[in-house]
Amino acid sequence: MIDWVTMKISCEHDGIISNGEVVSLSKDGDSIEWSLVKFLPVVGSHDATVSMRSITQSTIEISGNPVKWLQGHNLFGTNDLHRLVWLFFTELLKIPELKLKPTMEQLNRIKHGGYFISRIDINETWHLPSRDDVLAWIRASGQKMRLKHRGAGQFSGDTLYWGKGSRRWVLKCYSKGDEIDSRKSNFPNELRIPQMVEYADKALRMEVTLKSNQLRELLHHDASIWTPETAKMLLLEFMKGLEMSNNMRLTDDIVKSLPAGMAMAYLSWWHGSDLKQILSKNTFYRYRRKLKEYDIDIGIMRDVKEDTNNVIPLMRVLEAEPVGIPDWAIEQGLVICA
Numbered sequence: 141m142i143d144w145v146t147m148k149i150s151c152e153h154d155g156i157i158s159n160g161e162v163v164s165l166s167k168d169g170d171s172i173e174w175s176l177v178k179f180l181p182v183v184g185s186h187d188a189t190v191s192m193r194s195i196t197q198s199t200i201e202i203s204g205n206p207v208k209w210l211q212g213h214n215l216f217g218t219n220d221l222h223r224l225v226w227l228f229f230t231e232l233l234k235i236p237e238l239k240l241k242p243t244m245e246q247l248n249r250i251k252h253g254g255y256f257i258s259r260i261d262i263n264e265t266w267h268l269p270s271r272d273d274v275l276a277w278i279r280a281s282g283q284k285m286r287l288k289h290r291g292a293g294q295f296s297g298d299t300l301y302w303g304k305g306s307r308r309w310v311l312k313c314y315s316k317g318d319e320i321d322s323r324k325s326n327f328p329n330e331l332r333i334p335q336m337v338e339y340a341d342k343a344l345r346m347e348v349t350l351k352s353n354q355l356r357e358l359l360h361h362d363a364s365i366w367t368p369e370t371a372k373m374l375l376l377e378f379m380k381g382l383e384m385s386n387n388m389r390l391t392d393d394i395v396k397s398l399p400a401g402m403a404m405a406y407l408s409w410w411h412g413s414d415l416k417q418i419l420s421k422n423t424f425y426r427y428r429r430k431l432k433e434y435d436i437d438i439g440i441m442r443d444v445k446e447d448t449n450n451v452i453p454l455m456r457v458l459e460a461e462p463v464g465i466p467d468w469a470i471e472q473g474l475v476i477c478a
Contacts, residue, residue, distance in 0.1 A: 143262065146201070151199070158178055185212040186328040211475060212328050258352040262371045277454065277457060278298060283442060288382075316345050346375065348378045
């Protein structure tokens with residue numbers, strides 16, 4: 141589903157949509173060097189907000205989570221960017237304070253994707269038996285899974301990131317149950333019905349954030365080329381870079397066959413050492429290339445305290461089809477943009 145969008149849309153409007161202005165003055169205070177219109181928070185369903193501001197008198201910038209703004213939650217939603225933005229924009233038109241006055245031509249362009257994207261978050265959900273299984277899967281992925289050209293993942297809390305801090309794109313996985321129960325969560329209490337909580341508890345979520353440079357490189361900054369299949373296709377394409385290392389213990393015979401220095405390094409890694417901090421760069425990558433012949437990746441540190449032998453097979457989970465929108469959610473009116 142499409143989770144977050146930052147986009148610029150052509151739309152005539154009266155006045156300036158802003159929450160004030162940031163101004164930089166010259167050193168002597170006699171002239172303005174630059175100014176920036178601040179985003180205005182716009183409240184939607186269940187007090188969810190998106191941010192808007194004027195770029196010109198005929199262009200606005202919008203940034204936020206349109207799914208959450210429309211239905212109060214983002215447990216499930218849609219991959220159809222055009223439909224999502226159109227539903228979202230038609231609701232914005234009902235807010236008189238914004239004074240939006242799009243022309244018929246502008247409305248037609250918005251309906252068919254005539255706008256530009258500078259950021260988009262796309263995710264899919266896989267269900268495991270319980271939240272404990274989801275968290276165990278994520279911990280095991282931190283030990284055994286790496287992303288091609290990005291290396292091992294990096295934890296921030298219980299969220300596992302690949303490429304954290306990149307100016308182009310970031311892939312991450314997390315427990316949706318943990319997210320809606322966190323102190324920072326604004327998940328509405330009135331939506332915490334048993335079925336929603338159960339859905340979230342079992343939810344392993346994989347998410348990619350595509351930023352402006354990456355979108356332009358892929359030629360996907362132009363929303364008009366998006367189809368209802370584009371979002372899922374892009375996420376799965378980035379997930380293809382995930383690689384597994386079994387990192388099982390080598391037999392004594394294999395260890396004895398290794399050069400002495402490599403064998404000692406392997407045993408040190410097996411007991412939890414970070415070889416990047418111990419070995420020279422050239423030695424580390426030479427040992428790593430050799431040990432990968434045995435399906436060992438010393439670039440992924442072992443958590444010697446965590447037994448992952450009973451964890452649900454990692455890649456098998458992601459090879460399954462993501463869960464869709466449950467029938468009960470549609471029947472109960474909990475999803476608007478399906």
